[in-house]
Amino acid sequence: xxxxxxxxxxxxxxxxxxxxxxxxxxxxxxxxxxxxxxxxxxxxxxxxxxxxxxxxxxxxxxxxxxxxxxxxxxxxxxxxxxxxxxxxxxxxxxxxxxxxxxxxxxxxxxxxxxxxxxxxxxxxxxxxxxxxxxxxxxxxxxxxxxxxxxxxxxxxxxxxxxxxxxxxxxxxxxxxxxxxxxxxxxxxxxxxxxxxxxxxxxxxxxxxxxxxxxxxxxxxxxxxxxxxxxxxxxxxxxxxxxxxxxxxxxxxxxxxxxxxxxxxxxxxxxxxxxxxxxxxxxxxxxxxxxxxxxxxxxxxxxxxxxxxxxxxxxxxxxxxxxxxxxxxxxxxxxx
Amino acid sequence: xxxxxxxxxxxxxxxxxxxxxxxxxxxxxxxxxxxxxxxxxxxxxxxxxxxxxxxxxxxxxxxxxxxxxxxxxxxxxxxxxxxxxxxxxxxxxxxxxxxxxxxxxxxxxxxxxxxxxxxxxxxxxxxxxxxxxxxxxxxxxxxxxxxxxxxxxxxxxxxxxxxxxxxxxxxxxxxxxxxxxxxxxxxxxxxxxxxxxxxxxxxxxxxxxxxxxxxxxxxxxxxxxxxxxxxxxxxxxxxxxxxxxxxxxxxxx
Numbered sequence: 177x178x179x180x181x182x183x184x185x186x187x188x189x190x191x192x193x194x195x196x197x198x199x200x201x202x203x204x205x206x207x208x209x210x211x212x213x214x215x216x217x218x219x220x221x222x223x224x225x226x227x228x229x230x231x232x233x234x235x236x237x238x239x240x241x242x243x244x245x246x247x248x249x250x251x252x253x254x255x256x257x258x259x260x261x262x263x264x265x266x267x268x269x270x271x272x273x274x275x276x277x278x279x280x281x282x283x284x285x286x287x288x289x290x291x292x293x294x295x296x297x298x299x300x301x302x303x304x305x306x307x308x309x310x311x312x313x314x315x316x317x318x319x320x321x322x323x324x325x326x327x328x329x330x331x332x333x334x335x336x337x338x339x340x341x342x343x344x345x346x347x348x349x350x351x352x353x354x355x356x357x358x359x360x361x362x363x364x365x366x367x368x369x370x371x372x373x374x375x376x377x378x379x380x381x382x383x384x385x386x387x388x389x390x391x392x393x394x395x396x397x398x399x400x401x402x403x404x405x406x407x408x409x410x411x412x413x414x415x416x417x418x419x420x421x422x423x424x425x426x427x428x429x430x431x432x433x434x435x436x437x438x439x440x441x442x443x444x445x446x447x448x449x450x451x452x453x454x455x456x457x458x459x460x461x462x463x464x465x466x467x468x469x470x471x472x473x474x475x476x477x478x479x480x481x482x483x484x485x486x487x488x489x490x491x492x493x494x495x496x497x498x499x500x501x502x503x504x505x506x507x508x509x510x511x
Numbered sequence: 512x513x514x515x516x517x518x519x520x521x522x523x524x525x526x527x528x529x530x531x532x533x534x535x536x537x538x539x540x541x542x543x544x545x546x547x548x549x550x551x552x553x554x555x556x557x558x559x560x561x562x563x564x565x566x567x568x569x570x571x572x573x574x575x576x577x578x579x580x581x582x583x584x585x586x587x588x589x590x591x592x593x594x595x596x597x598x599x600x601x602x603x604x605x606x607x608x609x610x611x612x613x614x615x616x617x618x619x620x621x622x623x624x625x626x627x628x629x630x631x632x633x634x635x636x637x638x639x640x641x642x643x644x645x646x647x648x649x650x651x652x653x654x655x656x657x658x659x660x661x662x663x664x665x666x667x668x669x670x671x672x673x674x675x676x677x678x679x680x681x682x683x684x685x686x687x688x689x690x691x692x693x694x695x696x697x698x699x700x701x702x703x704x705x706x707x708x709x710x711x712x713x714x715x716x717x718x719x720x721x722x723x724x725x726x727x728x729x730x731x732x733x734x735x736x737x738x739x740x741x742x743x744x745x746x747x748x749x750x751x752x753x754x755x756x757x758x759x760x761x762x763x764x
Contacts, residue, residue: 355706
């Protein structure tokens with residue numbers, strides 16, 4: 177991704193729900209946030225996509241006034257996260273990554289507690305939480321500790337919504353959740369977005385990017401890209417080929433030896449390949465790599481151009497994986 | 512071993528009070544196979560896994576793992592299997608080298624074996640420079656590769672991997688799978704759970720648990736063919752939410 181693409185997210189306007197400028201946070205030698213700048217528009221469903229250790233949770237804790245930035249500024253709903261924290265806390269909803277409700281309280285008791293903290297009642301706010309609460313209300317006397325993962329998640333969402341926040345921060349709500357329940361959770365977010373709520377969500381699952389209006393790809397405290405999912409995948413800067421052959425794993429190893437290989441990665445039942453000849457026609461690239469595989473004794477080879485996914489774009493822009501770094505973490509002194 | 516089978520279950524069942532978590536499951540895993548053990552949250556995967564690794568007694572039915580009965584020979588199973596999960600794998604307050612030595616000791620390796628295997632493991636992962644770093648200082652991807660290698664330190668016949676790649680960056684996730692393939696090529700049987708549906712495609716065979724039962728079992732391409740879908744993701748949706756799948760087609764076997 178070009179730096180210009182990433183910069184396009186930093187334009188500010190009155191309609192911005194979140195404006196972050198040059199945000200830095202260090203923990204000892206570890207740089208959790210390395211100068212992040214971006215803005216989220218009001219009413220947007222905005223995703224932070226990236227692996228663990230990228231700084232997503234640190235960022236969310238700063239935006240929800242639970243952590244003070246090292247340097248740089250962050251404004252949420254027009255208010256500074258440090259100076260205006262008490263006013264801001266009334267206006268934001270936060271669902272942390274780790275289940276943070278009271279296990280010894282029932283569903284109903286948890287909800288009443290969170291409502292009372294914000295000076296309201298479940299009855300008064302019922303219409304706000306009804307679409308989600310109705311799915312777990314039949315179990316309202318059950319202790320939170322005894323709930324299934326999906327029910328805990330819905331309760332946590334109700335507790336984050338009960339004071340009618342104007343913006344909702346969800347830190348990895350779908351981590352460790354099965355593929356079907358993840359889809360259902362995103363359907364729920366679509367319904368919340370339709371009410372005008374601004375939603376900022378993080379996830380390590382790249383396939384969830386397409387459910388967001390815009391996404392920021394995050395790694396090691398930096399934004400690799402920020403745009404609509406479509407624009408990010410369209411900016412993939414060379415032809416991408418899907419390759420199938422009779423023995424996928426051996427074909428992967430063979431293609432590593434192919435002199436024209438730029439990248440080769442397994443994606444489910446197909447291999448994703450890019451060629452060093454960035455400007456070559458996909459048909460030419462496909463013919464050449466097919467001929468190479470045939471020369472190595474493979475058969476049933478199919479190779480053709482395919483559209484890039486967010487995961488392709490992520491890998492292309494992350495450069496070296498963490499393994500190829502000199503040190504596990506960049507320290508403050510290193511470039 | 513029982514012929515060519517690493518895992519063999521027959522009507523394996525576990526009941527908790529009025530709830531049947533695992534309901535008469537019968538399946539085999541062959542030696543050297545990479546077997547994907549999938550299912551929605553709450554479908555019974557974890558309960559089944561705990562029975563297979565000898566940590567939970569079945570209510571009824573039977574299972575043999577690495578040739579040992581899970582009820583009468585559960586201690587023997589522990590010597591012949593490796594286990595790693597995302598949540599618990601290594602001690603963060605010990606260094607890389609100390610973790611390897613600790614696990615080598617727990618599994619009863621001699622000092623000489625521990626020394627040799629430590630050096631080999633560090634070289635193979637390219638971790639020599641990090642040998643004396645605390646595990647907590649390692650990036651998640653390093654930790655998970657190390658945890659996998661440590662789970663193989665005593666050369667188990669079967670390794671159980673419970674969501675090993677959760678939250679790992681996409682390139683490291685793929686490198687992790689290459690370690691799995693290497694282990695399988697060397698004859699180690701691998702049973703793995705994952706929520707990444709693309710990873711299901713990397714398995715030789717997969718099973719999908721639904722409400723305590725095995726809803727589908729086969730090679731990824733067989734299952735896609737059987738359910739008339741393009742991806743395992745769609746097979747999963749069809750099985751886990753039969754009402755929601757609509758016209759996705761296919762019926763459970």
